[in-house]
Amino acid sequence: MTTNTRTIPLLTERDALAGLRSLRSRQPVDYSAFYSSQLNGIVTDPALMVLPFDDHIVHRGHGIFDTAAIVNGKIYDLEAHLDRFLRSAERSKLRLPGSREQMRDIIIQTTAASGKREGSIRYWMSSGPGSLELTPARGAEPGFFVMIFGGLSYPERWYTEGLRVMTTTYPIKAPLYAITKATNYLPNVLMQMEAKEKGFDNGVFIDEDGNVGESSNMNLAFVTRNGALVHPRFDHILSGCTSLRLLELARAQMDRAQVSGVEVRDISAAEAHTCREMLLLGSSIKVAPVIQWDDQTVGDGKPGPVSAALLRLLDEDMRSSDRLIDVPY
Ligand SMILES: Cc1ncc(COP(=O)(O)O)c(C=O)c1O
Helix, strand or coil, rough: CCCCCCCCCCHHHHHHHHHHHHHHHHCCEEEEEEECCCEEEEECCHCCCCCCCCCCHHHHEEEEEEEEEEEEEEEECCHHHHHHHHHHHHHHCCCCCCCCCHHHHHHHHHHHCCCCCEEEEEEEEEEECCCCCCCCCCCCCCEEEEEEEECCCCCCCCHHCCCEEECCCCCCCCCHHHHEEEECCCCCCCCCHHHHHHHCEEEEEECCCEEECCCCCCEEEEEECCCEECCCCCCCCCHHHHHHHHHEEEEEEEHHHHEEEEECCEEEHHHHHCCCEEEECCCEEEEEEEEEEEEEEEECCCCCHHHHHHHHHHHHHHCCCCEEEEECC
């Protein structure tokens, strides 16, 4: 930041670009390709991966996003992520920047341009630039952006030893906002920061009725005392693509999942505290066991068999199912 002892320079185009490059050199990032409908193309220089400041997604959070995984040079479960993306767009009153087919094609081409064979694809839709009002600017062109990056990384210890989570003091999002994958992640960010400040790995939202919701950017599931896999209903939490797929896989292969049944229903925090296993599920974390919740040990305090079994099922599905799309590198 400039100080008040220095006259703030008026920058040329070249200076501004140098400033962006300098920012990136101070803060190296793992972004390998970025498509912007505003640039009408793909850039690979992180300094150029920018949006106009007056885009509604930036200054009002009026935008949505989703994330899919690149596994072994293929894109996993993109259709499910696109379904959710389009549902979020509708709920957010966003005008589509193109057809589903065009967006899918841009995602695939940006992945190919990145050369990445493992990593993440995050894509956003915005209502566009043009004013600093609350409603989108007149004639604003909706934006579509795709970023190929290394993906979120979590410590190996989470899988081998399990995680510790705390009930957050922050209120859960109202259902409409929780089921919409909008860029308003303030409660999720604050929950994770709070957990880390207090020495935990992540937080848990509990709803107003005392039922379990979800975690910061992942869903929660439990294994009851009688061995059933239980997941909260999706009417007030995000419909996790990982959860939905795992529920389907576990139902079809209960013996391999090591569960006696699969239920989607309300789970009170009191019941959840008596469960044998507690699991975190999501595209970035996949399946990870929780061994401590607040001051209570979960199960016997060790990662349980169902979490390992579900991780195997998911890994297998990510490598060999019919939900993989080829990337023309
Ligand atoms: C709030 C929230 N809940 C759950 C999930 C898990 O969803 P998915 O399995 O599609 O990654 C995510 C991640 O996108 C999330 O942000």
